Amino acid sequence: MELFLSNIASPPLLFFFLGLAAALLRSDLDVPASVAKFLSLYLLFAIGFKGGVALRETDIGWGVAASLLAALTLAFIVPLIAFAWLRRKMSLADAAALAATYGSVSAVTFVTCTSYLDAAGIPWSGHLVAALAIMESPAIMVGIMLYRRFAPQASGTDSRAYSGAAVAREAFLNGSVFLIIGSLIIGWVTGSAGMDQVGVLVKDLFTGVLCLFLLDMGLVAAQRLRDLRKLALVAFGLIFPLLMAFLSAVLAISIGLSEGDALLLTILGASASYIAVPAAMRLAVPDANPGLYLPMALAVTFPMNLIVGIPLYHLFIRTVMY
Amino acid sequence: MELFLSNIASPPLLFFFLGLAAALLRSDLDVPASVAKFLSLYLLFAIGFKGGVALRETDIGWGVAASLLAALTLAFIVPLIAFAWLRRKMSLADAAALAATYGSVSAVTFVTCTSYLDAAGIPWSGHLVAALAIMESPAIMVGIMLYRRFAPQASGTDSRAYSGAAVAREAFLNGSVFLIIGSLIIGWVTGSAGMDQVGVLVKDLFTGVLCLFLLDMGLVAAQRLRDLRKLALVAFGLIFPLLMAFLSAVLAISIGLSEGDALLLTILGASASYIAVPAAMRLAVPDANPGLYLPMALAVTFPMNLIVGIPLYHLFIRTVMY
Amino acid sequence: MELFLSNIASPPLLFFFLGLAAALLRSDLDVPASVAKFLSLYLLFAIGFKGGVALRETDIGWGVAASLLAALTLAFIVPLIAFAWLRRKMSLADAAALAATYGSVSAVTFVTCTSYLDAAGIPWSGHLVAALAIMESPAIMVGIMLYRRFAPQASGTDSRAYSGAAVAREAFLNGSVFLIIGSLIIGWVTGSAGMDQVGVLVKDLFTGVLCLFLLDMGLVAAQRLRDLRKLALVAFGLIFPLLMAFLSAVLAISIGLSEGDALLLTILGASASYIAVPAAMRLAVPDANPGLYLPMALAVTFPMNLIVGIPLYHLFIRTVMY
Amino acid sequence: MKPCKRIEIVIEQRQASALLEALDQLGVPGYTAIPSARGSGDRGLRSGDELTGVMTNSVIVIACPEADVAAILELVGPAIRRSGGICLVSDATWLTH
Amino acid sequence: MKPCKRIEIVIEQRQASALLEALDQLGVPGYTAIPSARGSGDRGLRSGDELTGVMTNSVIVIACPEADVAAILELVGPAIRRSGGICLVSDATWLTH
Amino acid sequence: MKPCKRIEIVIEQRQASALLEALDQLGVPGYTAIPSARGSGDRGLRSGDELTGVMTNSVIVIACPEADVAAILELVGPAIRRSGGICLVSDATWLTH
């Protein structure tokens, strides 16, 4: 209970609520799109850099290898489970796109979780940022491959269809994937000397900027929610992440991750992508309806993870571990 | 004299002059609109949060109640005085819009005044931010109500007219009002623990960002001045705020506010809104001319308060108090 | 060698490479244009302010006068050399525009060089920022004057032609020139008291913001490179700056500048403008092809100076001085 | 290709959302709206550089069958009479798909 | 002044670059593209406020001789069938210079 | 509704202000200007991503009576000859209010 309260009373989450409230009450508060884009670039840059610097100070041993392997496993299994679940209930394209969406991860949810851990004084490791980076792309590829594998006669893919190279590009050269991996490497290369140069921007401003970004995410999430009127989809967006969180937490604990790291891997398994994957799906699976996968990830699963998920998963992990 | 010099030689004000100079000399210096919008959101967020944290550490007693009551009184009286003054001199719509404009407050003027006080080492209280928040909306409602009350047969308000609920929404759910009140509450809820998380953004960057924002305001103010060619209006924009400052200062001193708090209440009484009110007036009083109330608030009263007003009101308060 | 490595392994340069890589691999990473503009305004504001505060603490003697005179000399000589070199090889308009481009300076290159010096712990003086400000405009005037002087019968300049006053305005009231000079003066006026108010923004965030800006410059530079297919022009963009660096370094050493200051003057001589000058040339020499001068300055000379130039010139200066 | 009408509306940005909602309710086949336009007209200059959107226009384009035009103009007319703007109608052909 | 056709395309922003490249290869005389438009149509609302450009449209205008129209429409048709949008063609005269 | 002409100009952004001022002095009834458009034409690609506005276009729309067209074109012609762009004129009807 205490966990829930301390989570809800944190500035980032309160600003998320403020954004939700503004949109629901139809206030004209809004954050310019170009600024919101920039804040998201900043968050990827900062978390990547911090992770890289931290990674440098870790010795890469069994612990690191196990986390990354676990992350990779989740990145392939989760979209397959999602697809199996949804295949019969909707069009092939929509099922494939939702599989990719839920198989991939949300960097903003991850970042909010690190700020939750920092506020609680619980340590976490830089290689979890590497896990985040690793998990963004595979689900995109799985989603596209499922779509192609099951398409009757390659329906919807006409002569100007999407090539294999283009699929890989969408998966790995997607802007947000690229920035976080790049920043991770740069943080790793420059180490603490680099951190001395950019630490104020990357560390001291982090939670404050996250507040402003979550204010905007609250605004956008509430607007998106209006577009989504199908109850069954809302239910999927609430229940599926809980199951995946359970799966991920069990995996994390069984490979011996620490409390903080286990929570981060869990949130990776439970979160759904609303930036990288939608961008990729519009090109690779154009006949899937973005009016489904976008609001489900952004307006259902994202708030659920932020508000209920993080403390709930934390409680679960604590209970099992101690 | 010293007060004037130290005010004018402060970085924020010098950047305001730089912006004015750039626009008057027709330099092509400009700040992108989306960035300016973001800087203004930042200032509201920061001042609200700081005020909320400070408020938490105050015990809410007679002093706080008296300030808020005084603020509320000003918020209702000032627009009525302005309307009485202007009613005969222009169209009903313009008079009502100007009443709302001058009855409401300018958060940027307030914020510049707090930075003036900080630089001078004079303390001020968090509940003055609450006073700022309280004063934004009432004048909007007063302006709209005056407009309706005096309109011959509801002229200009056709079948798709503006409903009472819409009036309240404009007054209270206006983006800038909402953000400052929300940040105030969040600051109050999270207190100094919250401040530890976001202090670098909210406090250490404050004056620097204010410099960049005032650079832009200088650019915009000088451009707006070109649109305003009526001398009588310029005179009103210079004299009316002085009178309201006098009224507010007397009120502030008589209820026993400290030097810093009295100056802040005075600047609230003397300032005119150029963000929240114009946005509301375009919807609620569409036949008022934004080419009047916008440049008067932004290009006449705002610079006057910044350059002459703050030190002048300060001098007056000092003279009376000591 | 060590110099090269420490330069290349610095966060700002690595983010420049990341941007280059993203564009070359055709990732969809991009920084919104309005944000990039703002980052560039921030860098000019910060370097100007820092320079002004530092200048205040210097006593203005022979050293300062000599640097500024050297800077002014370079600002007139370099465009003349460039014009003499290029005149026969292309149209008059293109030669004049390139002369202005290479005669003027790149503030971002300068700023990256100060961050290189700071990381290496080598001191540099505030009046070099004044040298930067002084060198931006003259080359623009020289370019325009050469263009007019050699134009057969004022070809290309029709009845609505560009007046002398307009030329001066382009040269001196250009937004970036104006901002850096203004910030320099404000820094000088407010001194260390001003720095106390804005230091976190101006100093602590500097390198971090530079990283984000160079990320965008990498993206833009790689895109521009695609537009430029003429090998001779690429060669000019690589060789001419080297020669001018040699000239500037010799001049800097001969007037007795310190190691850091000599490197900064050298980079001023070697760099080419891709913001202020293109903006001016489009108005003053509209028949010059921006598809030449813009990519040459931005996609050839700028990366060359950043990657190879700074450590190379540093090595040269060190070798000669010690 | 089928013949259609192209309606182009310039309206103050803060009024645009309400108009678009009204158009939606009327059942137009679709619309496209471009934000942040500057402009000048009877009500003076709208310089488009405002913090508030008060001095900014939106441009709205609607492709529709000729039969819908009258109903749309009935919505647009009062809106631009109230707070300014223009509305142009022209002929076009529409690529059907 | 010479007569020409004015082609106006609304297409999802993320698809616009590919279409413009294809148009370039086809050899159109030129084009102008306005980014960040909102819109509504058969595929629902595109609110234009997205971080990703997924819910945003671009408006493309092409002035060309009548003879080029057919080839351009052949490129545009499949693109907007796949991911939505409209394409209007109208008559105009072009100031030659 | 009254018949009118719709003039659409694409011009480099940095030249747009001067042209709009000239149009104002000429006394056009009004104009609308959309900033930040990309484009391609005889003078190559203008990618619209520049820090300086050098590689960016503005789109200007003017609705006016037929009688004004000639004078406007006389202003626009030299401007786009100098630094590139296009100018299209078409027929429309204007909702009078």
Ligand SMILES: Nc1ncnc2c1ncn2[C@@H]1O[C@H](COP(=O)(O)O)[C@@H](O)[C@H]1O
């Ligand atoms: N003749 C015109 N041509 C193009 N746009 C116009 C015209 N007249 C007005 N506008 C646009 O409509 C807005 C409001 O016009 P008005 O109500 O006449 O002030 C202006 O800011 C312009 O953007």
Ligand SMILES: Nc1ncnc2c1ncn2[C@@H]1O[C@H](COP(=O)(O)O)[C@@H](O)[C@H]1O
């Ligand atoms: N009738 C229309 N008039 C103007 N724009 C339209 C129309 N129909 C569709 N659009 C635009 O094309 C986009 C995609 O349309 P659709 O494929 O019909 O959903 C919409 O978001 C609108 O911007």
Ligand SMILES: Nc1ncnc2c1ncn2[C@@H]1O[C@H](COP(=O)(O)O)[C@@H](O)[C@H]1O
């Ligand atoms: N045929 C065309 N159709 C639409 N826009 C054009 C066309 N030709 C040129 N433009 C626009 O005008 C700008 C300058 O054209 P140009 O002077 O031909 O390079 C281009 O960047 C385009 O935005």
Ligand code: NA
């Ligand atoms: Na997931």
Ligand code: NA
């Ligand atoms: Na007031």
Ligand code: NA
């Ligand atoms: Na140079």
